[in-house]
Amino acid sequence: MTPQRFDFDEDIDRRDVPALKWHPMVLGADGADLFPAGVADMDFRAAPAILDALQERLEHGVFGYEAVPEGLYPALTHWLDERHGWDVTPGHILRAPNVLNILAIAATLFTNEGDGIIVQPPVFFDFFDVIAENRRRIVENPLILRAGRYEMDFDGLEQLVAEPRNRMLFLCNPHNPVGRVWRVEELQRLDALCRRHGVLVVADEIHGDITFPGRRYTPFAALGAKAARNCISCLSPAKSFNIASCCSAFTIVADDARRAAFQAENSRLTVNKNNAFASVAMLAAYRDGGPWLEAAINYISGNLALLRATLANLPGVTLIEPEGTFLAWLDFRALGFEPEELTAFLRNDAAWAVTRGEAFGPSGAGFARVNIACPRHRLSAALDRLAKALSRGP
Numbered sequence: 001m002t003p004q005r006f007d008f009d010e011d012i013d014r015r016d017v018p019a020l021k022w023h024p025m026v027l028g029a030d031g032a033d034l035f036p037a038g039v040a041d042m043d044f045r046a047a048p049a050i051l052d053a054l055q056e057r058l059e060h061g062v063f064g065y066e067a068v069p070e071g072l073y074p075a076l077t078h079w080l081d082e083r084h085g086w087d088v089t090p091g092h093i094l095r096a097p098n099v100l101n102i103l104a105i106a107a108t109l110f111t112n113e114g115d116g117i118i119v120q121p122p123v124f125f126d127f128f129d130v131i132a133e134n135r136r137r138i139v140e141n142p143l144i145l146r147a148g149r150y151e152m153d154f155d156g157l158e159q160l161v162a163e164p165r166n167r168m169l170f171l172c173n174p175h176n177p178v179g180r181v182w183r184v185e186e187l188q189r190l191d192a193l194c195r196r197h198g199v200l201v202v203a204d205e206i207h208g209d210i211t212f213p214g215r216r217y218t219p220f221a222a223l224g225a226k227a228a229r230n231c232i233s234c235l236s237p238a239k240s241f242n243i244a245s246c247c248s249a250f251t252i253v254a255d256d257a258r259r260a261a262f263q264a265e266n267s268r269l270t271v272n273k274n275n276a277f278a279s280v281a282m283l284a285a286y287r288d289g290g291p292w293l294e295a296a297i298n299y300i301s302g303n304l305a306l307l308r309a310t311l312a313n314l315p316g317v318t319l320i321e322p323e324g325t326f327l328a329w330l331d332f333r334a335l336g337f338e339p340e341e342l343t344a345f346l347r348n349d350a351a352w353a354v355t356r357g358e359a360f361g362p363s364g365a366g367f368a369r370v371n372i373a374c375p376r377h378r379l380s381a382a383l384d385r386l387a388k389a390l391s392r393g394p
């Protein structure tokens, strides 16, 4: 079969719609000329298969209440099995509005107020908000940066899981922002520790489909039946297919009692309605979106290569090599800036709008997260500006 071609170089003006990444709300009123590399979505048009399916649904013209389309769960289970070797029982899948909603429901259902939820910073900042806003305690087990690569601190984890009021762990797999795709042995170690102490794992695997060549994402629940029963898996096509504003999410809960509790909570909160466009987009993504996703990952790998090659010649900035996600975690510590000076340097001197490292926890100070899922010429221009700014000296 000839590979399909998709145009990721196309310049699409996302200001034609209220895209957050490009919005004054995120960039500031004077931010129109910045390289928008903060919000975690892609600047690429969605897969033609998704656009065609949405168009067809739109033309139908009737948008009353709907059930889940028959093909959706089979498409999802086939995707998970074929791509990730994960054999999911369709009856274990529940729909959710979005992944953060799953985290919030899991926290409130399976822990009590004041209980600790373990996170491994630097980690996706919304984990902190979900925990705090639901009146649970943020318990940090920071990752260790060793020879340019982040690892879990298993000694620290062993102590934290042994504390009886630490009841849950939010796993980010692959890990936003440091780009680790956790290996089977790492996940097994985490699983053993958590199960030994009755700590429930909530596995946010929203970035699972996006891994670079040679890396393989292992769904936590695919480790085995025991791990699966001690896990709430969170999945969504939002990142993989760039459809965050027109999709919903899935949770996979193998434990019957927990799944029943989840279902009852969804019903209590009335978050169990279906959006026709979300259903259609998700079905098309999982059934027909594979070739587009592969091409997108290939293109993002090209952007990563450009970033890697450019930074290799820029003193003071180090790329933490991502194994997955379209997010690059850059280490600026050698420049010796205070965090607010770094943000100001990137914004004012290089015209970059990034996510500042300390948003991911104190260990992120001196780093920045940069979204590289954009047309290559835009990344290239941004890198030229960074090089010039650095050559002028901090």
Ligand SMILES: Cc1ncc(COP(=O)(O)O)c(C=O)c1O
Pocket: 040, 097, 098, 099, 100, 101, 124, 172, 176, 204, 206, 207, 236, 238, 244, 249
């Ligand atoms: C790790 C992680 N989880 C969850 C989300 C948000 O997911 P949702 O929009 O489905 O709530 C993001 C978005 O950046 C993310 O990076």
